[in-house]
Amino acid sequence: MIRVENLVVRYGSATALDHVSLTVGAGELVALIGPNGAGKSTLVNTLSGVLRPVSGTVTVGGHLAHVPEGRHLFGELTVEDNLRLGAWRTKDRNPEWIYAILPRLSELRSRRARTLSGGQQQMVAVARALMARPDVLVIDELSLGLAPIVVAELARDLEAIHAERGLALLLIEQNARLAFDLCDRAYVLEAGRNVIEGECAELAKSPEVARAYLGGPIKETS
Numbered sequence: 001m002i003r004v005e006n007l008v009v010r011y012g013s014a015t016a017l018d019h020v021s022l023t024v025g026a027g028e029l030v031a032l033i034g035p036n037g038a039g040k041s042t043l044v045n046t047l048s049g050v051l052r053p054v055s056g057t058v059t060v061g062g063h064l065a066h067v068p069e070g071r072h073l074f075g076e077l078t079v080e081d082n083l084r085l086g087a088w089r090t091k092d093r094n095p096e097w098i099y100a101i102l103p104r105l106s107e108l109r110s111r112r113a114r115t116l117s118g119g120q121q122q123m124v125a126v127a128r129a130l131m132a133r134p135d136v137l138v139i140d141e142l143s144l145g146l147a148p149i150v151v152a153e154l155a156r157d158l159e160a161i162h163a164e165r166g167l168a169l170l171l172i173e174q175n176a177r178l179a180f181d182l183c184d185r186a187y188v189l190e191a192g193r194n195v196i197e198g199e200c201a202e203l204a205k206s207p208e209v210a211r212a213y214l215g216g217p218i219k220e221t222s
Contacts, residue, residue, distance in 0.1 A: 001026050001136040001168040002047065002064075007056035009042055016042040018192045019056065024136060026061075029162065029169045031179035031200065033209075034189035040172045041069055043189075044140045047170075062135030069140040069172075071125040075114030079105060079124050082113050086131030098127045101164050102157055119150035123157060130161065136168040137161075143175045151175070155182055180204045 002024040009017040017039045024030045032040055045051045047058060048066045065086075073082050080095060083105075087093040099106035105127055108116065113124060122142065129137055142158075143151040155178060162169065173179040179186055180200040188196040188209060196208060203209050 001028075001061050002170060003057075003059040003061075004043070004047075005057045007043070007046065007058065008054045009039075009046055009051055010054050016192050017046070017053075020189070020192065020194055022187050022194070022197070024168050024170050026135075027162075027166050027168055028185070029171070029183040031171045031173060031183040031186035032189060033173050033176050033179050033186055036174065038189040039192040040189055041140055042192075044068075044138055044170075044172055047138060060136065063132065064136050064138060065129035065132045065134035067125050067129045067137065067139040067142075069144060071121045073113040073121055073124055073128075076112060078110055078112055079116070080109040082124055082128055083131050086128035087133075090131075090133060093131070095127075095131060098130060101130075101161055102127055117150075118146050119154060122146065122150075122154055126154075126157070126161075130165070134167060136170065138170045138172070140172045142171060142173060143178055151178060158182060176204075176209065 004020060004022045007017050007020045008015065020043060022032070032043065034040055042051065044066065046053055047060065047064065074085065083095040083098060084093045102123060105123060108120060113121060116124065126139065142154060171179055171183055180203065183200050185198065186200050186203050187194055196203065
């Protein structure tokens with residue numbers, strides 16, 4: 001669903017991504033982790049067309065929906081109106097199928113988005129992206145600013161969504177444990193470069209990954 005090859009992205013003279021490559025297969029759950037400033041959000045914004053690369057290629061097979069860091073809901077609109085906006089390019093804007101997958105949202109449908117808790121807002125942001133009926137969902141920092149119990153609930157929601165829809169997922173996270181629990185494979189970015197990749201079960205055991213998450217230098221794989 002996603003193929004990135006030798007991607008280079010710069011902000012002026014500063015290189016944010018330096019020959020980064022990754023793939024996400026159909027129905028696959030893939031994580032991209034790394035310390036703050038590693039280039040994770042730059043990659044997401046390039047996938048979504050917000051940024052243009054200097055070189056390299058980005059190929060997306062099917063429809064991609066992006067859940068941005070910070071949620072970016074329309075605070076004065078209701079939950080249901082926020083969901084309908086996610087379907088602005090489709091003919092079917094009825095969110096009932098979303099409520100069937102995420103029944104807690106049905107109870108919030110008439111609430112203004114600004115009155116919701118952080119976890120509720122994140123659930124709305126994910127649901128809004130789903131309203132576009134994507135083939136691949138990219139989520140930037142699902143756990144940002146949320147309590148562990150709320151993150152656990154959101155993780156269960158994503159598992160339910162994946163079971164129901166079978167869509168591919170690229171999860172951008174600083175919370176490595178969450179990423180490894182949810183996903184099958186992961187890539188580690190540091191200073192804009194791929195440094196480690198592999199199965200999550202194996203990476204979870206790696207002291208190099210622990211050092212990467214804490215922001216320390218790690219040895220690049222050959």
